[in-house]
Amino acid sequence: MHSLEKVYQQHLLDLAGEGRERQLSTLNGIDFSSNDYLGLAGSDVLRDAARTVLETGVALGSGGSRLLRGNHYAHAALEEFAAKHFGHQAMLFFGSGFAANSAVLATLPQRGDIIIHDALIHASTHEGLRLTRADHISAAHNDVAAFADAIAHYRAQGGTGRIWLAVESLYSMDGDIAPLADLKKLADEHDAFLLIDDAHGGGTFxxxxxxLADYLIADRRYEGAAHNDTVHDDPMHADNVIVLRTLGKAFGVEGALLGMSSVLRDFMINRARSFIFSTAPSPFMASLAQAAISLVAKTPQLQANLEQRISLAVHHLKPYCKKPDPHTPIFPVIMGDNDRTMQAAAYLQKQGFDVRGIRPPTVPKGTSRLRIVITNNVEKGDIIRLADSIDDLLDFI
Ligand SMILES: Cc1ncc(COP(=O)(O)O)c(C=O)c1O
Structure with missing residues (x-):
């Protein structure tokens, strides 16, 4: 080892000592860990859609930034389609949810503004908090009163800037749903922005x-949307809501769409550094994402299949997993200790189940867990066998 590397080696040893060293492992066993909720990622139906997209002659690489020669028809087509479908005035496509989340907070909130974020918000939002000029403060998880208190405190201290509330819709490590309607009400009362990361709700619900963010904005889908009867004639009235939808989870592809007003989209195009100074995502992927969103919209059976599996999992995993919103696909089994968590995951992996252990800093200290995810990639018998294995495992671990 080169002497320059010693400090890194020591850091890795320290992580291993705390039971927190991470390693890459290949796909192995029955999928109880991906976010491919609808089972689309490896499906024939999506592969067929990809062939159809390829035959249109769409470019595979964009060749440049969107602001230069990288802005392809496929990007604009996806954004226009998705804006109508999801009911936003405008949409902006990013190569990943991480890039979109960090860009939005790095760009829109200004000096003097305050961002109040849920205590359990995703690392990509934290990345945005590291980059933002605004002040930021954490509010207790899913506690609307804590958000209200933080607003009151900010104003009492003389804060005069804009207020940003940043939450997820469905929390990826706990499987619980945010009180979105109450948060929207709070945002309206204080003329605040509400930024909803619907990464795990999009497609799934x-x-x-x-x-999950849909019902907040369902009354303002625009002309041409699938539900013309719900078109609202004042498209600006709900534009304090910005929604991030990722495409690499239920939609089975990759990338992310930020739904926002046209003004905010224009501001992002002019000011978001990771949008401006980065090669645009693949136009092929943009077209495939559009196909995936359409596929989910016209195949309700995908959601129905998932619901059936979740109901079965609720029944069988109940003794090991307590969560306030049972009917979400994420089932955390809290183990507490890091080593115990990884031993439990290794045991289940040996039984043929791809279950992963999640440790700090992804989850708070002392709450290491097995994150069991139900997707259409598993059969009902798999869920029952997994529950039996968890039962065996808790006898000796
Ligand atoms: C809540 C949440 N937001 C954002 C992201 C980032 O999305 P992407 O995987 O597309 O980068 C994730 C990914 O795990 C997530 O769970």
Whole structure:
């Protein structure tokens, strides 16, 4: 080892000592860990859609930034389609949810503003918090009163900037749902922005897979949307809501769409550094994402299949997993200790189940867990066998 590397080696040893060293492992066993909720990622139906997209002659690489020669028809087509489908005035496509989340907080909140974020918000939002000029403060998880207190405190201290509330819709490590309607009410009362990360809700929930944020904005879908009867004639009235939908989870592809007003989209195009100074995502992927969103919208059976599996899992995993919103696909089994968690995951992996252990800093200290995810990639018998294995495992671990 080169002497320059010693400090890194020591850091890795320290992580291993705390039971927190991470390693890459290949796909192995029955999928109880991906976010491919609808089972689309490896499906024939999506592969067929990809062939159809390829035959249109769409470019595979963009060749440049969107602001230069990288802005392809496929990007604009996806954004226009998705804006209508999800009910936003405008949409902006990013190569990943991480990039979109960090860009939005790095760009929109200004000096003097305050971002109040849920205590359990995703690392990509934290990345945005590291980059933002605004002040930021954490509010207790899913506690609307804590958000209200933080607003009151900010104003009492003389804060005059804009207020940003940043939450997830469905928390990826706990499987619980945010009180979105109450948060929206709070945002309206204080003329605040509400930024909803619907990464795990998009596709999985909502009519035609529009996600958990959908019902907040369902009355303002625009002309040409699938539900013309719900078109609202004042498209600006709900534009304090910005929604991130990732495409690499239920939609089975990759990338992310930020739904926002046209003004905010224009501001992002002019000011978001990771948008401006980065090669645009693949136009092929943009077209495939559009196909995937349409596929989910016209195949309600995908959601129905998932619901059936979740109901079965609720029944069989109940003794090991307590969560306030049982009917979400994420089932955390809290083990507490890091080593115990990884031993439990290794045991289940040996039984043929791809279950992963999640440790700090991804989850708070002392709450290491098995994160069991139900997707359409598993059969009902797999869920029952997994529950039996967890039962055996808790006898000796
Ligand atoms: C809540 C949440 N937001 C954002 C992201 C990032 O999305 P992506 O995987 O597309 O980068 C994730 C990914 O794990 C997530 O769980």
């Amino acid at each position: 909502g009519e035609e897979g529009r996600g």
